[in-house]
Amino acid sequence: MKVLVTGGCGFIGSHMVRQLLADGWQVTNLDNLTYASNPANLASAMDDPGYRFVHGDICDAPLVKELVAGQDLVLNFAAETHVDRSLLGPAAFVRANVEGVVCLLEAIRDDGHAELIQMSTDEVFGSVPDPEESAEDRPFRPSSPYSASKAAAELQVAAYRTTYGLPVTVLRGCNVYGPNQHLEKFIPLFAARSMRREPLPLYGDGLQQREWIHVSDLVHAISMVIRAGSETQRGAIHIGSGERRTNIEIAQRICDLNERPHELITHVKDRAGHDRRYALDSSRLRSLGWAPEVPFEHGLARTVVWYVANSSRDDPAFASYLREQYEVRLAGAANAAK
Numbered sequence: 625m626k627v628l629v630t631g632g633c634g635f636i637g638s639h640m641v642r643q644l645l646a647d648g649w650q651v652t653n654l655d656n657l658t659y660a661s662n663p664a665n666l667a668s669a670m671d672d673p674g675y676r677f678v679h680g681d682i683c684d685a686p687l688v689k690e691l692v693a694g695q696d697l698v699l700n701f702a703a704e705t706h707v708d709r710s711l712l713g714p715a716a717f718v719r720a721n722v723e724g725v726v727c728l729l730e731a732i733r734d735d736g737h738a739e740l741i742q743m744s745t746d747e748v749f750g751s752v753p754d755p756e757e758s759a760e761d762r763p764f765r766p767s768s769p770y771s772a773s774k775a776a777a778e779l780q781v782a783a784y785r786t787t788y789g790l791p792v793t794v795l796r797g798c799n800v801y802g803p804n805q806h807l808e809k810f811i812p813l814f815a816a817r818s819m820r821r822e823p824l825p826l827y828g829d830g831l832q833q834r835e836w837i838h839v840s841d842l843v844h845a846i847s848m849v850i851r852a853g854s855e856t857q858r859g860a861i862h863i864g865s866g867e868r869r870t871n872i873e874i875a876q877r878i879c880d881l882n883e884r885p886h887e888l889i890t891h892v893k894d895r896a897g898h899d900r901r902y903a904l905d906s907s908r909l910r911s912l913g914w915a916p917e918v919p920f921e922h923g924l925a926r927t928v929v930w931y932v933a934n935s936s937r938d939d940p941a942f943a944s945y946l947r948e949q950y951e952v953r954l955a956g957a958a959n960a961a962k
């Protein structure tokens with residue numbers, strides 16, 4: 625069986641490519657290698673005869689058409705994914721996350737054979753009041769340019785399903801953590817900064833709540849959906865762990881794991897439009913027999929150890945982004961404390 629994975633050099637995609645190869649799939653990985661990618665994530669796959677890497681963009685219609693032809697499955701992880709960056713420049717998010725998905729859908733429509741699995745997010749629902757959980761049919765209320773672009777992609781996917789009868793599935797994941805994630809994201813950033821005894825910029829009161837799943841559990845869930853076959857695949861399926869934590873709890877736990885004082889945690893000006901809470905109802909997936917295996921406490925401890933050993937990316941562009949995103953906020957927090 626043949627699969628086109630897009631965004632395979634990123635965080636989730638790199639874990640998924642390795643799993644698919646282990647399961648015997650012929651994998652083509654299309655990735656345009658943005659700042660968030662790391663080809664070294666897939667160094668171990670390079671010599672696998674079932675693996676092929678193509679450096680290219682999901683918005684490149686002729687290339688996508690050529691690559692989709694003959695595939696059984698297209699698994700789309702290619703996206704701009706950092707919410708903070710979507711506030712700085714939304715256009716790149718619309719291009720990759722919406723236009724790119726339409727380009728994939730057109731190629732699949734033209735090919736007439738491959739199925740699509742589109743990776744989406746719990747963020748499409750916006751903030752969910754406690755104790756509610758979002759079921760698959762909850763209306764979208766995205767708050768950020770990132771989540772709006774993911775919701776827009778989902779609407780296109782649903783339109784192609786309804787209009788052209790395309791075999792398409794949407795998987796909505798909660799927050800994912802584990803090795804290979806870019807250092808800009810919350811857990812890698814706090815793990816790396818606390819290790820270096822740098823202040824940890826925590827947005828607002830830190831009481832925003834997220835649901836966290838280890839990347840290995842997410843990959844197993846996706847593999848199970850693929851195995852379950854087309855009848856169960858079509859429509860939307862939620863992949864949540866039920867492990868819900870506030871950001872401040874996680875920041876404190878990371879300090880504890882790195883044996884650093886909680887005083888490193890610095891409350892800074894909140895992000896505009898910051899959702900308070902996400903929570904998925906994942907009973908549909910659980911009824912297929914899936915359950916997460918990595919308890920959050922264990923997974924977080926392993927992940928922090930991994931970032932302590934693997935966080936030395938010397939990247940001037942990232943340093944400049946960190947200055948833009950946090951320097952003024954941290955200075956504001958220091959002044960407020962005086």
Ligand SMILES: NC(=O)c1ccc[n+]([C@@H]2O[C@H](COP(=O)([O-])OP(=O)(O)OC[C@H]3O[C@@H](n4cnc5c(N)ncnc54)[C@H](O)[C@@H]3O)[C@@H](O)[C@H]2O)c1
Nearest residue numbers: 631633634635636656657658660661681682702703797800
């Ligand atoms: N990480 C999470 O917590 C999480 C949670 C829910 C859903 N998701 C979704 O899962 C998917 C993967 O997320 P991730 O965290 O692995 O992202 P990531 O940022 O780590 O990786 C994205 C990859 O896509 C590639 N890419 C970006 N634009 C591209 C384009 N136009 N053409 C080809 N390749 C392109 C990048 O080079 C990178 O390798 C995304 O759709 C994201 O919205 C992520």
